[in-house]
Amino acid sequence: MREARFKDHFWSMDLTSTVGYDSIIQHLNDGRKNCKEFEDFLKERAIIEEKYGKELINLSKKKPCGQMELNTLKRSLDVFKQQIDNVGQGHIQLAQTLREEAKKMEDFREKQKLHRKKIELMMEAIHKNRNLQYKKTMELFLKLAQTKSALEDTDRSYQQSVTTMEKIREEWQNEHIKACEFFETQECERINYFRNALWLHVNQLSLGCVQNDEKYEEIRKSLEMCSIEKDVDFFVNLRKTGSLAPAPVVYENYYNAQRNVTPAKSPVPVPISRRGPLPTPTSAPGEPDYATVDGYSLVHF
Numbered sequence: 684m685r686e687a688r689f690k691d692h693f694w695s696m697d698l699t700s701t702v703g704y705d706s707i708i709q710h711l712n713d714g715r716k717n718c719k720e721f722e723d724f725l726k727e728r729a730i731i732e733e734k735y736g737k738e739l740i741n742l743s744k745k746k747p748c749g750q751m752e753l754n755t756l757k758r759s760l761d762v763f764k765q766q767i768d769n770v771g772q773g774h775i776q777l778a779q780t781l782r783e784e785a786k787k788m789e790d791f792r793e794k795q796k797l798h799r800k801k802i803e804l805m806m807e808a809i810h811k812n813r814n815l816q817y818k819k820t821m822e823l824f825l826k827l828a829q830t831k832s833a834l835e836d837t838d839r840s841y842q843q844s845v846t847t848m849e850k851i852r853e854e855w856q857n858e859h860i861k862a863c864e865f866f867e868t869q870e871c872e873r874i875n876y877f878r879n880a881l882w883l884h885v886n887q888l889s890l891g892c893v894q895n896d897e898k899y900e901e902i903r904k905s906l907e908m909c910s911i912e913k914d915v916d917f918f919v920n921l922r923k924t925g926s927l928a929p930a931p932v933v934y935e936n937y938y939n940a941q942r943n944v945t946p947a948k949s950p951v952p953v954p955i956s957r958r959g960p961l962p963t964p965t966s967a968p969g970e971p972d973y974a975t976v977d978g979y980s981l982v983h984f
Contacts (some may be wrong), residue, residue, distance in 0.1 A: 689863035714870060717877070718877060723785075725784055726781070726785045736770075736774030754914045755908055773895060810855075820848050823844050
């Protein structure tokens with residue numbers, strides 16, 4: 684049970700003072716401002732969440748990510764991109780939820796404002812009436828002190844004014860108590876609503892983290908199914924070009940009459956040796972300067 688009550692702690696010894704009432708009103712205005720700030724915070728957060736979600740979705744759909752991969756790793760990458768898309772969708776849904784919560788806060792704030800306005804207008808009228816009557820009473824009191832000849836009439840009027848003043852004071856006091864109780868109830872509602880709204884907001888963020896972790900867990904599970912050996916085997920079977928390597932390159936003597944005979948293949952390279960000097964071509968008597976050397980024709984000019 685709370686011990687501090689508005690109606691017990693916002694008075695003043697000065698009958699015409701509104702310091703206690705003004706303090707309550709200022710606090711309620713501050714509370715309304717705080718709710719507005721939280722409402723704006725939710726709206727801004729919704730914009731951020733929506734933008735982030737859309738960018739994640741665009742990233743998962745438009746940005747290549749291992750598109751040339753094969754087999755199990757490709758499946759893991761597909762799961763990865765799909766879960767990133769799901770995370771983006773989750774952020775967009777959170778943005779919509781935040782906008783709905785901001786609207787609820789706005790409705791609550793406006794509802795309290797309307798209810799408070801009625802009480803404030805009534806209290807302003809009571810304060811005005813109280814102050815006018817107090818001023819009139821004090822004027823009569825001064826007149827009583829200054830006018831001895833009309834002492835009885837003035838005293839009677841003074842008594843009547845005091846009686847009226849006391850009634851007004853009692854009315855004001857009762858209404859002040861009621862206003863304090865109403866404002867206290869509103870403040871309790873505001874604090875409770877604000878606390879619950881903030882609690883709900885944090886729960887929504889926490890739920891989003893849990894849901895995101897579940898999506899990331901799907902990626903981890905997919906990665907656990909990824910097999911290096913299977914992917915390598917899959918690539919080899921899909922893109923293989925042959926299992927025989929090219930034959931060794933061997934030396935072929937083009938001056939040898941048997942040059943067109945393909946030598947037997949040997950895994951051992953054929954050693955290259957230096958050949959002797961080429962023979963000097965000769966011509967028979969009466970023939971042009973022409974000779975043939977091992978299949979090649981030479982003509983002298």
